[in-house]
Amino acid sequence: MDLILETAPDGTHRLRTPAGTFPCSIGRGGVIADKREGDGGTPVGAFDLRRVLYRPDRLPPPETALPVAPIQHDDGWCDDPAHPLYNRPVKRPFPASHEEMWRNDHVYDVVVVLGHNDDPPVPGLGSAVFLHLARPDWGPTAGCVAVELPAMLELLRACRPGDRIVIPQP
DSSP: EEEEEEETTTTTEEHHHTEEEEEEEBBTOOEEEOOOSSOOOOOOOEEEEEEEEEEETTOOOOOOOOOOEEOOOEEEEEETSSSSTTEEEESSSSOOEEEEESOSSSTTTTEEEEEESSOOOOOTTTTOOEEEETTTTTTOOOOEEEHHHHHHHHHHHOOOTTOEEEEOOO
């Protein structure tokens, strides 16, 4: 199954899937073909849905055929292009720049790890590009795609290994 990012004439975004069409937000830099670390862009491409991470203190494991794992208090994601673990999960404290996966807001209560720049990671071409939960104000992401929790749970119930998100060139 493909989850396809679409842009409406009014500039809003949605994720079209066989399970339905859902509003979404994208990176503050828009959709870009030449993704770079820290540019805020959502990368063009087709990316496998690798696995699902979730906050076990906030919800039960999502129903899905994708691999699922709980997020722990000390989980992070390396975003330092100079570090050997760039674009990989890490344990905190971590000496290099990294994203905290255990957040105070609800954005990472459910996270789908996308197969962007991970096989193998190329330093500087972008890290931590996820499908995650949208902010209440639908504000832009740092480069990820974000949907509301009910949409995420519905999508995940339909997802299988080999499914992907498709982000076309604007």
